[in-house]
Amino acid sequence: MEKIKLYSNLVSPPGRTVQLTAKAIGLDLEFHSIDILSNEQLSEQFIKMNPLHTIPVIGDSGTILYDSHAIAIYLIMKYAPESTLYSQDPAKQAKINAILHFESGVLFARLRFMAEIVREASDMSEIPRDRLDYALKAVELLEALLMDKYLAGSHMTLADISCMTSFSNMDCFLRLDREKFPKVFAWFERMKEIPGYWEINQAAIDQFGDLIRMIFESNKKKENRLYE
Ligand SMILES: N[C@@H](CCC(=O)N[C@@H](CS)C(=O)NCC(=O)O)C(=O)O
Numbered sequence: 001m002e003k004i005k006l007y008s009n010l011v012s013p014p015g016r017t018v019q020l021t022a023k024a025i026g027l028d029l030e031f032h033s034i035d036i037l038s039n040e041q042l043s044e045q046f047i048k049m050n051p052l053h054t055i056p057v058i059g060d061s062g063t064i065l066y067d068s069h070a071i072a073i074y075l076i077m078k079y080a081p082e083s084t085l086y087s088q089d090p091a092k093q094a095k096i097n098a099i100l101h102f103e104s105g106v107l108f109a110r111l112r113f114m115a116e117i118v119r120e121a122s123d124m125s126e127i128p129r130d131r132l133d134y135a136l137k138a139v140e141l142l143e144a145l146l147m148d149k150y151l152a153g154s155h156m157t158l159a160d161i162s163c164m165t166s167f168s169n170m171d172c173f174l175r176l177d178r179e180k181f182p183k184v185f186a187w188f189e190r191m192k193e194i195p196g197y198w199e200i201n202q203a204a205i206d207q208f209g210d211l212i213r214m215i216f217e218s219n220k221k222k223e224n225r226l227y228e
Helices: 013-024 044-049 068-079 090-120 129-145 158-174 182-191 197-226
Strands: 004-008 029-033 057-060 063-066
Touching: 004 013, 013 029, 013 068, 013 090, 013 158, 013 197, 044 057, 057 068, 063 068, 068 090, 068 158, 090 129, 090 158, 090 197, 129 158, 129 182, 158 182, 158 197
Parallel strands: 004 029
Antiparallel strands: 004 057, 057 063
16 A cells, blocks of 8 residues: 655644654554745645645545644544544544644644744744733633543543644743643643654654744844844
8 A cells, every 4th residue: 555645844733643643543654844944835836735835734545635633534534443533423523523623723823823923033022922822821721621631531532632732832932830730731741651752742842942942043143133
């Protein structure tokens, strides 16, 4: 069988959701790195696959799909329908879907709103307060959602993978106080036990932290040059 192609970047939370889902169901993907810092996703070739020019995208024997949530559900339903990461039961499925919509519409959207401005900033103090507060509020909502061991109940599902990848990037920016979010941090610790966490998620977080520092430093140099 031809390997499924994944077009993504390790620093992308939705991209890692697909990588970790594949890992959990034992699927080996062929990784194609897309450099979003140099806007590779805006190339004609990429836009043909995804007019929304977002990563991740997969190619599975001619089937091209975008959006991490849609891709992860597709992979589970096609290759591991018995997996407990998703469910065949309509009520359980709806519960997982509701959290996936929260991730897409609130958690990731607010992370992106904050991250977009980093490209122009010299340090975190330059991120507008309302963007930081908006992101923080999303973490408060995540804390409120955690009424059991995992987001959709007592076992880990796709909802947890999806929220964890975005949450971990958010924590890189906000350096959250563990005491204020005890349920979130206890859940995050549990999530570190999933297959691939260290080589996929932690590796990305380390890289992401360095990337933010590099962007800040380079923006500071640009500012200094103005006054030379
Ligand atoms: N809802 C989408 C969001 C994907 C997304 O916004 N990805 C970002 C990277 S984390 C991206 O591709 N940004 C580049 C762009 O929008 O041009 C998903 O879950 O796949």
